[in-house]
Each structure stands twice: as C-alpha cells, then as structure tokens.
Amino acid sequence: xxxxxxxxxxxxxxxxxxxxxxxxxxxxxxxxxxxxxxxxxxxxxxxxxxxxxxxxxxxxxxxxxxxxxxxxxxxxxxxxxxxxxxxxxxxxxxxxxxxxxxxxxxxxxxxxxxxxxxxxxxxxxxxxxxxxxxxxxxxxxxxxxxxx
Numbered sequence: 001x002x003x004x005x006x007x008x009x010x011x012x013x014x015x016x017x018x019x020x021x022x023x024x025x026x027x028x029x030x031x032x033x034x035x036x037x038x039x040x041x042x043x044x045x046x047x048x049x050x051x052x053x054x055x056x057x058x059x060x061x062x063x064x065x066x067x068x069x070x071x072x073x074x075x076x077x078x079x080x081x082x083x084x085x086x087x088x089x090x091x092x093x094x095x096x097x098x099x100x101x102x103x104x105x106x107x108x109x110x111x112x113x114x115x116x117x118x119x120x121x122x123x124x125x126x127x128x129x130x131x132x133x134x135x136x137x138x139x140x141x142x143x144x145x146x147x148x
Contacts, residue, residue, distance in 0.1 A: 029121070030144040037065065040125040040139040042132065048145045051077075051118035058095055059146040060105040060121060066140030069099040071124040077117035086129035092119075099126055121145045 029048030031038065038046050064070050074095035075083050082090040094110070097103045123143060127136045 026146055026148045028144065028146050031142055037140045037142045038123070039066065040068075040070065040123065040141065042125050042127045042130070042136040045122055045124040045128060046141075046143075047123075048121040049077075049118065050120070050147045053118070055109060055119070055147045057108055057148045058106070058121075060095065060103060060143070061145075062100060062103045062123065062141055062143040064101045064139060064141050067137035068139040069101045069126055070139045070141050071122075071126050071128075072097045072100055072103055072105070073122040073124060074119060075122065076119050080120055083122065095121070 027050060029050075040046065058074070060072060060074075062070065062072060072095075073083060073091040075090050075092070079090040082088075092109075094107060095105055097105065123141055125136070125139050127133065130136075
C-alpha cells in the first residue's frame with residue numbers, strides 16, 4: 001500500500017513539472033474567465049507568468065480595440081522589478097512590441113535568454129510611467145499567450 005501511495009505521489013509531482021512526462025506540453029495564458037477583453041487605464045497592466053526553465057517556444061497573439069495602443073514586454077523574472085520601477089533594458093525585444101494595436105509574435109527562445117526563474121509576458125499601457133493624466137485614452141485588448 002505504501003509503495004502504491006508513493007508511486008501516486010511521485011506521478012502527481014511529475015505531472016506538475018513542465019517536460020517531466022517527456023511530452024510536449026503547452027501552457028496557455030489568455031483572457032480571464034468570462035471576459036471578452038481587458039481594459040487598461042494609464043496605471044494598469046496585465047501579466048502572464050510562466051515559471052520554470054523548460055520553455056523553448058513562445059507565441060503571443062494580441063488584438064487592441066481601445067483608443068490606445070499597448071506595449072507588450074517579455075521579461076525574465078529577475079528583470080520584473082526593473083520593469084515595475086520604469087527602468088530600461090529589461091525586455092527580450094524579440095518577443096516584445098511597443099505601441100502595438102495588434103501583434104502576432106512567435107518564435108524559439110535563444111539559449112542565453114532562458115532564465116532560471118521563468119518569465120513574464122506583460123501587456124502595459126504606454127503611458128504607465130508618465131505622470132497621471134486623466135485624459136489618457138483607454139487600451140482595450142484581447143490576448144492569448146502560449147509557452148511550450
């Protein structure tokens with residue numbers, strides 16, 4: 001009975017780790033349940049977090065229907081604070097786009113870019129680091145991010 005329990009525990013632990021089963025695994029981050037879009041005001045952003053190091057491929061699809069474009073940033077977990085503090089040189093520009101009104105980004109991660117702690121895909125209002133401006137237009141987006 002202990003052996004059966006231990007086997008079941010190991011299998012469950014294995015299935016929660018990307019690539020553990022040897023199969024190609026996809027993890028999807030898309031619209032919140034029941035939402036058709038996400039609205040971003042000046043100081044809003046939306047993030048998709050991918051933990052672990054087994055990611056080799058990334059696909060980002062984004063459509064903007066609001067009055068403002070959106071910045072798409074892909075950053076290592078270690079660079080997240082730099083982005084949050086409005087720093088510079090934090091993004092993988094191969095998987096990022098500034099002032100996007102619609103994007104289709106897909107490709108393989110460069111070996112030297114794979115971080116130990118995973119990465120984030122961030123959908124950011126372009127005026128998020130500016131002083132508050134009540135006239136800043138809304139950004140409204142729909143998106144799907146797939147990492148494998």
